[in-house]
Amino acid sequence: MDITRGVLIALALVLLGLSVAFVAPFLQFFLLAVLLAYLLEPAQRRLTPRIGARVAASLLVLVATLALLIPLVVVGQVVVSEGLSLVRQVRQGDITLAQAEQVIYGVTGLRVDIAGTLQSALSDGGTQAFGSLLGAFGAVTHLFVGLGLTVFLLYYFLKDGTAFMAWLRRTLPLPDHVQNELYAALDDIMWAVLAGHVFVAVVQGVLAGIGLFVVGIPSALFWTAVMVVLSLLPIVGSFLVWGPAVLFLIANDQLLPAVFLLFWGSVIVGLSDNYLRPIVVDRYAQVSPAVIVLGLVGGITVMGIMGLFFGPIVIGALRATLDVFRDEYRSPPGT
Template sequence: MDVRTAFFALLVAVLGVIGFLLVDPFLQYVLAAGLIAFVLFPLHERLADRIGQRLSAGFLTAVTFVVAIVPLLILSLIIIDTTISFLTELQGSQLSAFIDSIRRFLLEDLGAQPEQVAEFESAVLAEFEGLLDASTDILLTQTLGLLDTTVEVGTGVLILAFLLYYFLVDGTELLDWTRQVTPLSGDVQDELYEEMSRVIWAVVGSHLLVAIAEGILGGLGLWVLGISNAAFWAVVMVILSVLPLIGIWLVWGPMVGYLIVVGDPVGAVILLVYGLSVLAVVDEYLRAILVDVGSGIHPAIVLIGVLGGIYLLGVMGLFLGPVLLALFKAAVTVFDRTHGIPSAG
């Protein structure tokens, strides 16, 4: 390597590092824009033939915000309002009713002594008040932190919209430029893009579909049984559904115990049967068919992708994390097929 080549390579490396530092604060929005553009591009191509590239891209960008971003903001407000209302109600009549239900359960059903029940009740109240105070402090801290990051989030959302529009308009040119500067043969690039496209559709589409289906079914079951804040718990179940090997039983399972404690054994049995016969079956088989089989990604890897994605990229890492790991697997798979060492025999 001569001096000129070395200098030019160093210049490219330095500019690349500077470029990454500039993009890093909004990396999650850039990746999310690329992912959304990938999902919408087939529809954009069909629509662009009728109304034009820019009008189609603008329309799909607007629809994405109306269908996805705005509901997410509304749900965030609902979660905050529900949490505050829940903590407020626990300080009032609901706390007394809950303690009375536990007292009757211990005295009548378990036959405990009144002195033991009184001691247990005092201990529970003391622990609960401490937990409630800590929860209130955490909620206020997080709420203030959310307000502090409003400007950053707003800027990121604007960047997402801007990039989504131009990814749709100039996506083909960007892909052609990538193919030109990538030092791989055309056949290898075709195979790489095909494998990446397959795993992206399998992971993103299937995870999102399963999560929404389980959240709707779970929330509907809680609503039919008259459990308050069913919409809030439906959102929680959507989030938990993205996590493989964890799932929405973390919501409906404790709800069964709650219904027993408050004196609704019939509702508890119905929810238990519904959870085991409907929710568990949907989680097990639909996820296995659409996610694990389709993507070829082990559930443990998906779990690491989700948790690592949240840690690295925030809320959007729920979907970006598994996709990035799936892309890594696709690249390794194609490399092994095209440049791997042949096996002996």
């Protein structure tokens, strides 16, 4: 390796490290812009020949902002309000779990103080969470700056996405057919995770939430939002909420609602997972539940909330890359 090449590689690595450091404070919003750009890219590609890349990108950014941000703010406000109301009721002792504690004692023989434990945890957590008004103001400021950055990046990702992919193809030291295989595999993984797991998780969580609304579980919208997130976990998913809700109804002598919720969760919600997930996932790529769970847990730890989407994608992309490498560069038989 000559000196010029070594200097250029070293300079590229230093600049790459600095670029990562610059992006890191707003990683969540950067990844959100990437995710939205990927989802909107087909529409951008169809609109560009008709109205131009700039107008198409502006229109899609506006539509995405109105379609996602406004419902998210409204639902988020209600969820936070219900969550705070639930916390306040537990703190004040308005929600009593004495009957549930008696059921646990009758089954296991153990005395537990669920309400006392929750009150203590919420009291300690509340003191730490709301102890600094300045910290809260800084978090809100960071949120608004990040959302503005997301909108800005989304516009340029859409407008210049085709040019960026062309530059990437020219820059990467890989033959065109290898890049085609790699991009196709990555595209399958992206859609398998987004359509086959995220979309199904939303459907599952909403269906389970309908059951909570019907039987009159307190703060049902809050628990629906929780179940949407939990439904990303295969097998257990929303059961972690509606299962205890059935026990809660039994403990409060509401046997008919408990039976209905048990039937709704086991049959209706269960069928949505057993039938909808394979139909959607099989259209794109087979992604093991182990990849999903590992990607979710590791992704949230490393990336935060966006790890729910990108964690499984990263691990799935590793498998896709290794598959392309095996098919392209494995030694022929007999060598």
